[in-house]
Amino acid sequence: MDARPHARREGAPLTASGPLAGPIVVSAQGLVKTYPNGTAALAPVDLDIADGEFLTLLGPSGCGKTTLLNLVAGLIEPTQGAIAWWGEPRPPGANAPHRLAYVFQSPTLMPWASVTANVRLPLTLAGEPDARADVAVAASLELVGLEAFGDRYPRELSGGMQMRASIARALVTRPTLLLMDEPFGALDEFTRARLDDELLELWRSRALTIVFVTHSIAEAVYLSTRIVVMGPRPGRILEEVGVNAPQRGDRWRASPAFAALCADVLALVRNAGQAEVPRGKARVPA
Numbered sequence: 001m002d003a004r005p006h007a008r009r010e011g012a013p014l015t016a017s018g019p020l021a022g023p024i025v026v027s028a029q030g031l032v033k034t035y036p037n038g039t040a041a042l043a044p045v046d047l048d049i050a051d052g053e054f055l056t057l058l059g060p061s062g063c064g065k066t067t068l069l070n071l072v073a074g075l076i077e078p079t080q081g082a083i084a085w086w087g088e089p090r091p092p093g094a095n096a097p098h099r100l101a102y103v104f105q106s107p108t109l110m111p112w113a114s115v116t117a118n119v120r121l122p123l124t125l126a127g128e129p130d131a132r133a134d135v136a137v138a139a140s141l142e143l144v145g146l147e148a149f150g151d152r153y154p155r156e157l158s159g160g161m162q163m164r165a166s167i168a169r170a171l172v173t174r175p176t177l178l179l180m181d182e183p184f185g186a187l188d189e190f191t192r193a194r195l196d197d198e199l200l201e202l203w204r205s206r207a208l209t210i211v212f213v214t215h216s217i218a219e220a221v222y223l224s225t226r227i228v229v230m231g232p233r234p235g236r237i238l239e240e241v242g243v244n245a246p247q248r249g250d251r252w253r254a255s256p257a258f259a260a261l262c263a264d265v266l267a268l269v270r271n272a273g274q275a276e277v278p279r280g281k282a283r284v285p286a
């Protein structure tokens with residue numbers, strides 16, 4: 001039986017996603033975040049993230065998606081509750097381990113430094129020897145298709161290429177858990193679709209666990225193995241939808257199952273955007 005306070009459902013007509021596959025990578029228990037100005041950004045949230053999941057936080061603006069991601073990353077402290085990383089309780093104030101990397105909404109590249117220097121930054125900060133760093137930076141640039149652009153400066157790159165550089169910087173330490181806050185939201189639709197596919201390829205080839213934030217229902221349904229629908233005032237989890245797509249790609253995007261699941265999730269998000277829905281009482285319109 002599911003002991004979670006929020007409802008858990010499967011995205012009909014797709015088959016059930018079943019129990020979480022791998023070992024738990026992040027376990028958040030009773031997380032509450034109230035900012036110093038009194039904003040209740042997050043009501044108690046319980047969330048377990050398993051190894052190998054592509055988990056997406058989806059919901060209207062202001063429902064606490066970034067707050068939850070920042071808590072998972074250890075960038076901010078919860079007001080109540082606790083997080084465990086890889087089975088170990090996270091000590092208050094602990095820095096994120098190298099196994100975890102964060103990709104922000106904007107590429108946040110140093111404008112005065114080359115792409116290579118930007119991607120190298122986490123290794124420089126970690127005191128990695130030069131020769132090993134060179135190899136890791138080259139591999140990371142190649143991974144995102146920027147091997148010919150290492151000498152360029154961020155201003156010389158398109159928005160999509162800047163985001164690729166930001167992903168290369170995140171992956172250069174070979175993390176296993178990648179947190180991404182609306183990484184492709186500022187890009188045009190064509191670039192975004194291409195980066196979605198590149199991200200799926202990285203997820204597979206690097207066996208990553210990904211926690212992804214987006215406003216886009218289609219992007220969430222396209223990418224995720226599990227969608228967590230959040231609602232505002234206070235931010236909380238309303239529903240979870242397991243997505244068991246046979247394989248991602250153009251056929252999945254064009255399939256009736258994809259359209260049906262997008263419609264289903266839209267109904268959930270609309271519900272989430274409406275007035276107060278008591279926790280665990282979210283309902284999907286028939």
Ligand code: ADP
Pocket residue numbers: 035036037039040041059060061062063064065066067068235
């Ligand atoms: P989302 O990412 O879903 O848009 P956020 O996590 O950014 O939501 O914000 C959740 C709520 O907390 C919003 O009402 C937002 O205004 C508020 N908030 C976010 N950060 C802060 C902060 N540092 N101080 C005060 N309120 C904040």
Ligand code: MG
Pocket residue numbers: 065066067181
């Ligand atoms: Mg946000």
